[in-house]
Amino acid sequence: MAEDDAAKALDVVIVGAGLVGSAAALALAERGRKVTLIEPVAPVREQGQLGFDLRTVALSGTSQALLAGLGIDLSDHGQPFSWMQVWEERGTASLAFNADDADTPHRGAPASLGRIVEVSEVTTRLWSRLVEHPGVSVLEGEAVEALQPSVREDDCVELQTAKRTLRSRLLIGADGGRSATRQLLDVAVDARPTGQMALVTVAQFERVHEAIARQRFLLDGPLALLPLSEPKTCAIVWSMSAASASDKVELADTEFAQALQHASESCLGRVTSVDSRVTFPLVQQVIDSFAPRPRVLFLGDAARVVHPLAGLGVNMGFEDVAAVLAIVDRLPLGSDLGGPLYARLARRRGLRAQLMTGLMSAFQLGFAQQAPLAALVRNMGMRAVDSSELLKAGFIRAATGGL
Numbered sequence: 001m002a003e004d005d006a007a008k009a010l011d012v013v014i015v016g017a018g019l020v021g022s023a024a025a026l027a028l029a030e031r032g033r034k035v036t037l038i039e040p041v042a043p044v045r046e047q048g049q050l051g052f053d054l055r056t057v058a059l060s061g062t063s064q065a066l067l068a069g070l071g072i073d074l075s076d077h078g079q080p081f082s083w084m085q086v087w088e089e090r091g092t093a094s095l096a097f098n099a100d101d102a103d104t105p106h107r108g109a110p111a112s113l114g115r116i117v118e119v120s121e122v123t124t125r126l127w128s129r130l131v132e133h134p135g136v137s138v139l140e141g142e143a144v145e146a147l148q149p150s151v152r153e154d155d156c157v158e159l160q161t162a163k164r165t166l167r168s169r170l171l172i173g174a175d176g177g178r179s180a181t182r183q184l185l186d187v188a189v190d191a192r193p194t195g196q197m198a199l200v201t202v203a204q205f206e207r208v209h210e211a212i213a214r215q216r217f218l219l220d221g222p223l224a225l226l227p228l229s230e231p232k233t234c235a236i237v238w239s240m241s242a243a244s245a246s247d248k249v250e251l252a253d254t255e256f257a258q259a260l261q262h263a264s265e266s267c268l269g270r271v272t273s274v275d276s277r278v279t280f281p282l283v284q285q286v287i288d289s290f291a292p293r294p295r296v297l298f299l300g301d302a303a304r305v306v307h308p309l310a311g312l313g314v315n316m317g318f319e320d321v322a323a324v325l326a327i328v329d330r331l332p333l334g335s336d337l338g339g340p341l342y343a344r345l346a347r348r349r350g351l352r353a354q355l356m357t358g359l360m361s362a363f364q365l366g367f368a369q370q371a372p373l374a375a376l377v378r379n380m381g382m383r384a385v386d387s388s389e390l391l392k393a394g395f396i397r398a399a400t401g402g403l
Protein backbone atom coordinates (compact mmCIF):
# COMPACT_ATOMS: atom_id res chain seq x y z
CA MET A 1 0.00 0.00 0.00
CA ALA A 2 1.28 3.50 -0.80
CA GLU A 3 2.53 5.69 2.03
CA ASP A 4 -0.33 8.12 1.71
CA ASP A 5 -3.71 6.68 0.80
CA ALA A 6 -5.65 9.83 1.65
CA ALA A 7 -7.04 10.21 -1.85
CA LYS A 8 -8.56 6.71 -2.06
CA ALA A 9 -11.60 5.77 -0.03
CA LEU A 10 -11.32 2.22 1.29
CA ASP A 11 -14.35 -0.02 1.89
CA VAL A 12 -13.60 -0.94 5.51
CA VAL A 13 -10.81 -0.22 7.97
CA ILE A 14 -10.73 -2.48 11.03
CA VAL A 15 -8.68 -1.51 14.05
CA GLY A 16 -7.46 -4.51 16.07
CA ALA A 17 -6.77 -8.13 15.10
CA GLY A 18 -7.95 -9.87 18.25
CA LEU A 19 -10.46 -12.69 17.83
CA VAL A 20 -13.30 -10.33 16.92
CA GLY A 21 -11.49 -7.89 14.59
CA SER A 22 -9.80 -10.77 12.75
CA ALA A 23 -13.06 -12.67 12.27
CA ALA A 24 -14.78 -9.49 11.05
CA ALA A 25 -11.93 -8.74 8.62
CA LEU A 26 -11.94 -12.23 7.14
CA ALA A 27 -15.73 -12.38 6.88
CA LEU A 28 -15.99 -9.00 5.12
CA ALA A 29 -13.13 -9.84 2.74
CA GLU A 30 -14.86 -13.14 1.90
CA ARG A 31 -17.88 -11.03 0.92
CA GLY A 32 -15.83 -9.05 -1.57
CA ARG A 33 -15.08 -5.99 0.57
CA LYS A 34 -11.57 -4.51 0.44
CA VAL A 35 -10.49 -4.62 4.07
CA THR A 36 -7.57 -2.85 5.75
CA LEU A 37 -6.66 -4.27 9.14
CA ILE A 38 -4.47 -2.34 11.59
CA GLU A 39 -2.71 -4.32 14.34
CA PRO A 40 0.32 -3.19 16.36
CA VAL A 41 1.32 -6.70 17.56
CA ALA A 42 0.94 -9.77 15.35
CA PRO A 43 -0.40 -12.74 17.35
CA VAL A 44 2.02 -15.56 18.21
CA ARG A 45 1.25 -19.09 19.47
CA GLU A 46 1.68 -19.12 23.26
CA GLN A 47 2.27 -22.35 25.19
CA GLY A 48 2.97 -22.58 28.91
CA GLN A 49 4.91 -25.21 30.86
CA LEU A 50 2.02 -27.69 30.67
CA GLY A 51 1.73 -27.33 26.90
CA PHE A 52 -1.33 -25.07 26.76
CA ASP A 53 -1.86 -21.33 26.31
CA LEU A 54 -2.86 -19.84 29.68
CA ARG A 55 -5.58 -17.84 27.87
CA THR A 56 -8.50 -20.04 26.87
CA VAL A 57 -12.13 -19.28 25.99
CA ALA A 58 -15.25 -21.41 25.81
CA LEU A 59 -16.68 -21.03 22.31
CA SER A 60 -20.38 -21.66 21.77
CA GLY A 61 -21.59 -23.80 18.85
CA THR A 62 -22.68 -20.64 17.04
CA SER A 63 -19.20 -19.12 17.36
CA GLN A 64 -17.55 -22.33 16.13
CA ALA A 65 -19.92 -22.39 13.15
CA LEU A 66 -19.05 -18.76 12.31
CA LEU A 67 -15.32 -19.58 12.38
CA ALA A 68 -15.82 -22.79 10.40
CA GLY A 69 -17.58 -20.71 7.73
CA LEU A 70 -14.38 -18.64 7.51
CA GLY A 71 -12.22 -21.74 7.01
CA ILE A 72 -11.14 -21.94 10.67
CA ASP A 73 -12.13 -25.49 11.51
CA LEU A 74 -11.50 -26.12 15.21
CA SER A 75 -12.58 -29.76 15.22
CA ASP A 76 -8.88 -30.74 15.54
CA HIS A 77 -8.23 -28.37 18.43
CA GLY A 78 -9.45 -27.86 21.98
CA GLN A 79 -11.91 -29.83 24.03
CA PRO A 80 -15.67 -30.02 23.45
CA PHE A 81 -17.80 -30.30 26.58
CA SER A 82 -21.36 -31.58 26.84
CA TRP A 83 -21.83 -31.16 30.57
CA MET A 84 -21.52 -28.20 32.85
CA GLN A 85 -21.71 -28.47 36.61
CA VAL A 86 -22.29 -25.47 38.88
CA TRP A 87 -22.31 -25.44 42.66
CA GLU A 88 -21.52 -23.04 45.47
CA GLU A 89 -19.46 -22.73 48.63
CA ARG A 90 -22.42 -22.19 50.96
CA GLY A 91 -24.90 -24.77 49.82
CA THR A 92 -25.98 -28.26 49.05
CA ALA A 93 -27.70 -27.72 45.71
CA SER A 94 -25.97 -27.96 42.34
CA LEU A 95 -26.93 -27.40 38.73
CA ALA A 96 -26.03 -29.69 35.86
CA PHE A 97 -26.46 -28.56 32.26
CA ASN A 98 -26.30 -31.01 29.41
CA ALA A 99 -26.12 -30.32 25.66
CA ASP A 100 -29.54 -32.00 25.38
CA ASP A 101 -31.03 -29.25 27.60
CA ALA A 102 -30.60 -26.74 24.77
CA ASP A 103 -33.95 -26.66 22.98
CA THR A 104 -32.63 -25.12 19.78
CA PRO A 105 -29.55 -26.90 18.48
CA HIS A 106 -27.34 -24.60 16.43
CA ARG A 107 -27.08 -25.20 12.73
CA GLY A 108 -23.91 -27.08 11.87
CA ALA A 109 -22.79 -27.16 15.51
CA PRO A 110 -21.74 -30.35 17.24
CA ALA A 111 -23.95 -31.72 20.05
CA SER A 112 -22.02 -30.01 22.83
CA LEU A 113 -22.41 -26.97 25.05
CA GLY A 114 -19.19 -25.55 23.67
CA ARG A 115 -15.50 -26.08 23.08
CA ILE A 116 -12.62 -24.83 25.21
CA VAL A 117 -9.99 -23.41 22.85
CA GLU A 118 -6.64 -21.70 23.33
CA VAL A 119 -6.86 -18.04 22.33
CA SER A 120 -3.45 -17.88 20.60
CA GLU A 121 -4.24 -20.98 18.51
CA VAL A 122 -7.35 -19.29 17.12
CA THR A 123 -5.81 -15.82 16.63
CA THR A 124 -2.75 -17.26 14.84
CA ARG A 125 -4.95 -19.38 12.54
CA LEU A 126 -7.04 -16.32 11.70
CA TRP A 127 -3.89 -14.24 11.14
CA SER A 128 -2.39 -16.80 8.72
CA ARG A 129 -5.57 -16.63 6.63
CA LEU A 130 -5.67 -12.81 6.78
CA VAL A 131 -2.10 -12.14 5.62
CA GLU A 132 -2.65 -14.36 2.57
CA HIS A 133 -6.11 -13.09 1.67
CA PRO A 134 -6.13 -10.97 -1.51
CA GLY A 135 -8.96 -8.84 -0.12
CA VAL A 136 -7.12 -7.84 3.08
CA SER A 137 -4.26 -5.36 3.56
CA VAL A 138 -2.71 -6.05 6.93
CA LEU A 139 -0.90 -3.08 8.47
CA GLU A 140 1.18 -4.96 11.02
CA GLY A 141 3.11 -2.92 13.60
CA GLU A 142 0.88 0.13 13.15
CA ALA A 143 -1.73 1.62 15.46
CA VAL A 144 -4.44 4.16 14.99
CA GLU A 145 -3.18 7.50 16.32
CA ALA A 146 -5.64 10.13 15.12
CA LEU A 147 -9.18 10.14 13.73
CA GLN A 148 -11.47 12.61 12.06
CA PRO A 149 -15.05 11.36 12.07
CA SER A 150 -17.21 12.05 9.06
CA VAL A 151 -19.47 14.99 9.70
CA ARG A 152 -22.10 14.10 7.10
CA GLU A 153 -23.39 10.67 6.07
CA ASP A 154 -21.70 10.95 2.66
CA ASP A 155 -18.22 11.76 4.03
CA CYS A 156 -15.56 9.20 4.82
CA VAL A 157 -13.80 8.64 8.10
CA GLU A 158 -10.15 9.69 8.02
CA LEU A 159 -7.53 8.13 10.25
CA GLN A 160 -3.80 8.29 10.74
CA THR A 161 -1.18 5.81 11.85
CA ALA A 162 2.47 6.85 12.28
CA LYS A 163 3.05 5.89 8.63
CA ARG A 164 -0.04 6.86 6.66
CA THR A 165 -3.43 8.51 6.32
CA LEU A 166 -6.43 6.41 5.34
CA ARG A 167 -9.97 7.30 4.29
CA SER A 168 -12.67 4.72 4.70
CA ARG A 169 -16.40 4.30 4.09
CA LEU A 170 -16.67 2.23 7.25
CA LEU A 171 -14.46 2.16 10.35
CA ILE A 172 -14.74 -0.78 12.75
CA GLY A 173 -13.18 -0.35 16.18
CA ALA A 174 -12.28 -3.82 17.51
CA ASP A 175 -9.28 -2.80 19.58
CA GLY A 176 -10.38 -4.26 22.89
CA GLY A 177 -11.62 -3.03 26.26
CA ARG A 178 -9.26 -0.05 26.35
CA SER A 179 -10.01 0.89 22.73
CA ALA A 180 -7.88 3.80 21.51
CA THR A 181 -10.38 4.26 18.64
CA ARG A 182 -13.15 4.84 21.16
CA GLN A 183 -11.03 7.35 23.07
CA LEU A 184 -9.93 9.20 19.93
CA LEU A 185 -13.59 9.62 18.97
CA ASP A 186 -14.44 10.67 22.53
CA VAL A 187 -17.14 8.01 22.87
CA ALA A 188 -18.17 7.38 26.47
CA VAL A 189 -18.51 3.98 28.15
CA ASP A 190 -20.54 3.09 31.19
CA ALA A 191 -17.81 1.27 33.15
CA ARG A 192 -18.59 -0.63 36.34
CA PRO A 193 -15.49 -2.01 38.09
CA THR A 194 -16.33 -5.41 39.63
CA GLY A 195 -13.70 -5.11 42.37
CA GLN A 196 -12.43 -8.48 41.13
CA MET A 197 -9.43 -9.82 39.25
CA ALA A 198 -9.35 -13.00 37.20
CA LEU A 199 -6.44 -15.30 38.00
CA VAL A 200 -5.76 -17.53 35.04
CA THR A 201 -3.61 -20.66 34.82
CA VAL A 202 -3.56 -24.30 33.72
CA ALA A 203 -3.51 -27.18 36.24
CA GLN A 204 -3.20 -30.95 36.22
CA PHE A 205 -5.34 -33.06 38.53
CA GLU A 206 -5.30 -36.56 39.94
CA ARG A 207 -8.57 -37.53 38.22
CA VAL A 208 -9.86 -37.15 34.65
CA HIS A 209 -12.20 -34.24 33.95
CA GLU A 210 -14.61 -36.34 31.82
CA ALA A 211 -15.12 -33.35 29.49
CA ILE A 212 -17.21 -31.56 32.14
CA ALA A 213 -16.89 -27.80 32.64
CA ARG A 214 -17.12 -27.10 36.36
CA GLN A 215 -17.78 -23.85 38.17
CA ARG A 216 -17.88 -23.35 41.92
CA PHE A 217 -19.22 -20.05 43.25
CA LEU A 218 -17.07 -19.05 46.20
CA LEU A 219 -18.03 -16.06 48.33
CA ASP A 220 -15.01 -14.20 46.93
CA GLY A 221 -15.87 -15.05 43.30
CA PRO A 222 -16.40 -17.97 40.90
CA LEU A 223 -13.75 -20.62 40.16
CA ALA A 224 -14.01 -22.34 36.76
CA LEU A 225 -12.25 -25.60 35.84
CA LEU A 226 -12.49 -25.95 32.08
CA PRO A 227 -11.53 -29.27 30.46
CA LEU A 228 -8.60 -29.27 28.02
CA SER A 229 -7.69 -31.92 25.45
CA GLU A 230 -5.37 -33.70 27.94
CA PRO A 231 -7.83 -35.69 30.14
CA LYS A 232 -6.43 -34.61 33.51
CA THR A 233 -5.66 -30.99 32.59
CA CYS A 234 -7.98 -28.00 33.05
CA ALA A 235 -7.79 -24.31 32.30
CA ILE A 236 -8.44 -22.35 35.49
CA VAL A 237 -10.30 -19.03 35.54
CA TRP A 238 -10.58 -17.94 39.15
CA SER A 239 -12.28 -14.60 39.81
CA MET A 240 -11.59 -13.09 43.21
CA SER A 241 -11.13 -9.81 45.04
CA ALA A 242 -8.08 -7.78 44.03
CA ALA A 243 -6.54 -8.37 47.48
CA SER A 244 -6.90 -12.19 47.22
CA ALA A 245 -5.51 -12.15 43.68
CA SER A 246 -2.37 -10.27 44.68
CA ASP A 247 -1.86 -12.77 47.55
CA LYS A 248 -2.51 -15.87 45.43
CA VAL A 249 -0.37 -14.79 42.51
CA GLU A 250 2.62 -14.59 44.90
CA LEU A 251 2.20 -18.17 46.20
CA ALA A 252 4.74 -20.87 45.37
CA ASP A 253 3.45 -23.64 43.08
CA THR A 254 2.83 -26.15 45.90
CA GLU A 255 0.96 -23.59 48.03
CA PHE A 256 -1.10 -22.46 45.07
CA ALA A 257 -1.91 -26.08 44.17
CA GLN A 258 -3.19 -26.62 47.73
CA ALA A 259 -5.29 -23.45 47.61
CA LEU A 260 -6.77 -24.54 44.27
CA GLN A 261 -7.55 -28.03 45.51
CA HIS A 262 -9.28 -26.60 48.59
CA ALA A 263 -11.25 -24.05 46.56
CA SER A 264 -12.38 -26.74 44.08
CA GLU A 265 -13.47 -29.01 46.96
CA SER A 266 -11.07 -31.65 45.54
CA CYS A 267 -13.68 -32.34 42.85
CA LEU A 268 -10.92 -33.73 40.61
CA GLY A 269 -8.78 -35.05 43.46
CA ARG A 270 -5.29 -33.70 44.12
CA VAL A 271 -3.83 -30.88 42.06
CA THR A 272 -0.61 -32.46 40.78
CA SER A 273 0.95 -29.51 38.92
CA VAL A 274 0.22 -25.90 38.08
CA ASP A 275 1.50 -23.53 35.42
CA SER A 276 2.44 -19.90 36.10
CA ARG A 277 -0.38 -17.51 37.00
CA VAL A 278 -1.49 -14.30 35.31
CA THR A 279 -4.15 -11.87 36.47
CA PHE A 280 -6.56 -9.58 34.62
CA PRO A 281 -8.59 -6.78 36.24
CA LEU A 282 -12.31 -7.41 35.70
CA VAL A 283 -14.55 -4.54 34.67
CA GLN A 284 -17.93 -4.62 33.08
CA GLN A 285 -18.58 -1.86 30.58
CA VAL A 286 -20.92 -0.96 27.77
CA ILE A 287 -20.26 1.71 25.14
CA ASP A 288 -22.73 4.59 24.73
CA SER A 289 -23.59 3.31 21.25
CA PHE A 290 -22.22 0.54 19.03
CA ALA A 291 -22.58 3.03 16.12
CA PRO A 292 -21.75 6.36 17.80
CA ARG A 293 -20.81 8.35 14.64
CA PRO A 294 -21.74 8.04 10.97
CA ARG A 295 -19.76 5.18 9.39
CA VAL A 296 -18.27 4.03 12.70
CA LEU A 297 -19.04 0.73 14.45
CA PHE A 298 -17.59 -0.82 17.58
CA LEU A 299 -17.49 -4.59 18.03
CA GLY A 300 -16.23 -7.06 20.63
CA ASP A 301 -14.63 -5.84 23.84
CA ALA A 302 -14.24 -2.34 22.36
CA ALA A 303 -18.05 -2.13 22.61
CA ARG A 304 -18.74 -4.14 25.76
CA VAL A 305 -16.80 -6.07 28.36
CA VAL A 306 -18.65 -8.69 30.35
CA HIS A 307 -17.57 -10.65 33.45
CA PRO A 308 -16.06 -13.99 32.33
CA LEU A 309 -18.20 -16.09 34.72
CA ALA A 310 -20.57 -17.20 31.95
CA GLY A 311 -17.97 -17.37 29.17
CA LEU A 312 -19.85 -14.82 27.08
CA GLY A 313 -17.32 -12.16 26.00
CA VAL A 314 -15.96 -13.36 22.70
CA ASN A 315 -19.18 -15.21 21.89
CA MET A 316 -21.02 -11.89 22.09
CA GLY A 317 -18.25 -10.34 19.97
CA PHE A 318 -18.85 -12.98 17.28
CA GLU A 319 -22.60 -12.22 17.52
CA ASP A 320 -21.65 -8.58 16.70
CA VAL A 321 -19.76 -9.81 13.64
CA ALA A 322 -22.74 -11.93 12.52
CA ALA A 323 -25.04 -8.88 12.94
CA VAL A 324 -22.75 -6.78 10.70
CA LEU A 325 -22.64 -9.55 8.08
CA ALA A 326 -26.44 -9.73 8.03
CA ILE A 327 -26.43 -6.04 7.00
CA VAL A 328 -23.55 -6.28 4.54
CA ASP A 329 -25.28 -9.20 2.82
CA ARG A 330 -28.25 -6.89 2.12
CA LEU A 331 -26.18 -4.05 0.65
CA PRO A 332 -24.84 -4.19 -2.91
CA LEU A 333 -21.03 -3.84 -3.19
CA GLY A 334 -20.05 -0.17 -2.96
CA SER A 335 -23.38 0.87 -1.47
CA ASP A 336 -23.28 3.49 1.25
CA LEU A 337 -26.88 3.10 2.38
CA GLY A 338 -26.38 1.08 5.55
CA GLY A 339 -26.90 3.96 8.04
CA PRO A 340 -30.38 3.12 9.41
CA LEU A 341 -29.53 -0.60 9.47
CA TYR A 342 -26.40 0.08 11.52
CA ALA A 343 -28.44 2.29 13.88
CA ARG A 344 -30.83 -0.64 14.45
CA LEU A 345 -27.89 -3.01 14.98
CA ALA A 346 -26.50 -0.57 17.56
CA ARG A 347 -29.80 -0.49 19.48
CA ARG A 348 -30.15 -4.28 19.53
CA ARG A 349 -26.52 -5.01 20.44
CA GLY A 350 -26.61 -2.28 23.10
CA LEU A 351 -29.72 -3.80 24.71
CA ARG A 352 -28.22 -7.28 24.76
CA ALA A 353 -24.98 -5.91 26.27
CA GLN A 354 -26.96 -4.12 29.02
CA LEU A 355 -28.99 -7.26 29.70
CA MET A 356 -26.02 -9.60 29.98
CA THR A 357 -23.77 -7.25 32.00
CA GLY A 358 -26.75 -6.66 34.35
CA LEU A 359 -27.26 -10.41 34.69
CA MET A 360 -23.58 -10.98 35.45
CA SER A 361 -23.63 -8.24 38.12
CA ALA A 362 -26.70 -9.86 39.69
CA PHE A 363 -24.95 -13.27 39.72
CA GLN A 364 -21.80 -11.79 41.22
CA LEU A 365 -23.76 -9.92 43.90
CA GLY A 366 -26.15 -12.80 44.63
CA PHE A 367 -23.39 -15.36 45.18
CA ALA A 368 -21.38 -12.96 47.38
CA GLN A 369 -24.16 -12.71 50.01
CA GLN A 370 -23.15 -14.54 53.18
CA ALA A 371 -26.46 -14.40 55.09
CA PRO A 372 -28.03 -17.86 55.68
CA LEU A 373 -31.31 -16.65 54.10
CA ALA A 374 -29.47 -15.65 50.91
CA ALA A 375 -27.83 -19.11 50.77
CA LEU A 376 -31.24 -20.75 51.24
CA VAL A 377 -32.80 -18.71 48.42
CA ARG A 378 -29.85 -19.53 46.13
CA ASN A 379 -30.15 -23.24 46.88
CA MET A 380 -33.89 -23.20 46.23
CA GLY A 381 -33.28 -21.32 42.97
CA MET A 382 -30.62 -23.80 41.85
CA ARG A 383 -32.87 -26.78 42.62
CA ALA A 384 -35.74 -25.13 40.71
CA VAL A 385 -33.57 -24.53 37.64
CA ASP A 386 -32.02 -28.01 37.86
CA SER A 387 -35.42 -29.69 37.88
CA SER A 388 -36.90 -27.60 35.03
CA GLU A 389 -35.95 -28.45 31.45
CA LEU A 390 -37.58 -25.18 30.32
CA LEU A 391 -35.52 -22.98 32.64
CA LYS A 392 -32.31 -24.79 31.70
CA ALA A 393 -33.01 -24.31 28.02
CA GLY A 394 -33.64 -20.61 28.73
CA PHE A 395 -30.28 -20.26 30.52
CA ILE A 396 -28.47 -21.96 27.64
CA ARG A 397 -30.27 -19.76 25.09
CA ALA A 398 -29.26 -16.64 27.02
CA ALA A 399 -25.63 -17.77 27.15
CA THR A 400 -25.37 -18.83 23.52
CA GLY A 401 -26.98 -15.88 21.84
CA GLY A 402 -30.62 -16.89 21.58
CA LEU A 403 -31.91 -14.10 23.84
Ligand SMILES: Cc1cc2nc3c(=O)[nH]c(=O)nc-3n(C[C@H](O)[C@H](O)[C@H](O)COP(=O)(O)OP(=O)(O)OC[C@H]3O[C@@H](n4cnc5c(N)ncnc54)[C@H](O)[C@@H]3O)c2cc1C
Binding pocket: 015, 016, 017, 018, 019, 020, 021, 038, 039, 040, 041, 056, 057, 058, 059, 142, 143, 144, 174, 175, 176, 177, 179, 180, 181, 198, 200, 237, 280, 299, 300, 301, 302, 308, 310, 311, 312, 313, 314, 315, 316, 317
Ligand atom coordinates in the same frame (compact mmCIF):
# COMPACT_ATOMS: atom_id res chain seq x y z
C1 LIG B 1 -10.01 -14.37 32.31
C2 LIG B 1 -10.90 -14.26 31.13
C3 LIG B 1 -11.59 -15.37 30.68
C4 LIG B 1 -12.47 -15.29 29.58
N1 LIG B 1 -13.16 -16.38 29.17
C5 LIG B 1 -14.03 -16.29 28.14
C6 LIG B 1 -14.79 -17.41 27.69
O1 LIG B 1 -14.70 -18.51 28.21
N2 LIG B 1 -15.66 -17.24 26.64
C7 LIG B 1 -15.79 -16.02 26.04
O2 LIG B 1 -16.61 -15.91 25.12
N3 LIG B 1 -15.06 -14.96 26.43
C8 LIG B 1 -14.20 -15.05 27.46
N4 LIG B 1 -13.48 -13.97 27.84
C9 LIG B 1 -13.60 -12.71 27.10
C10 LIG B 1 -12.76 -12.73 25.82
O3 LIG B 1 -11.43 -13.05 26.13
C11 LIG B 1 -12.85 -11.36 25.16
O4 LIG B 1 -14.20 -11.00 25.02
C12 LIG B 1 -12.21 -11.37 23.77
O5 LIG B 1 -10.88 -11.83 23.82
C13 LIG B 1 -12.26 -9.98 23.16
O6 LIG B 1 -11.75 -10.02 21.86
P1 LIG B 1 -11.58 -8.69 21.03
O7 LIG B 1 -11.04 -9.12 19.71
O8 LIG B 1 -12.83 -7.89 21.08
O9 LIG B 1 -10.50 -7.81 21.83
P2 LIG B 1 -8.99 -8.11 22.18
O10 LIG B 1 -8.71 -9.55 22.32
O11 LIG B 1 -8.65 -7.23 23.33
O12 LIG B 1 -8.18 -7.62 20.89
C14 LIG B 1 -7.94 -6.27 20.62
C15 LIG B 1 -6.84 -6.14 19.56
O13 LIG B 1 -6.67 -4.75 19.25
C16 LIG B 1 -5.30 -4.44 19.18
N5 LIG B 1 -5.12 -3.00 19.47
C17 LIG B 1 -5.07 -2.40 20.68
N6 LIG B 1 -4.88 -1.08 20.53
C18 LIG B 1 -4.80 -0.83 19.21
C19 LIG B 1 -4.61 0.35 18.41
N7 LIG B 1 -4.44 1.57 18.96
N8 LIG B 1 -4.59 0.24 17.05
C20 LIG B 1 -4.75 -0.98 16.48
N9 LIG B 1 -4.93 -2.12 17.18
C21 LIG B 1 -4.96 -2.04 18.53
C22 LIG B 1 -4.66 -5.36 20.22
O14 LIG B 1 -3.27 -5.57 19.97
C23 LIG B 1 -5.49 -6.64 20.04
O15 LIG B 1 -4.93 -7.50 19.07
C24 LIG B 1 -12.61 -14.04 28.93
C25 LIG B 1 -11.91 -12.91 29.38
C26 LIG B 1 -11.06 -13.01 30.47
C27 LIG B 1 -10.30 -11.79 30.95
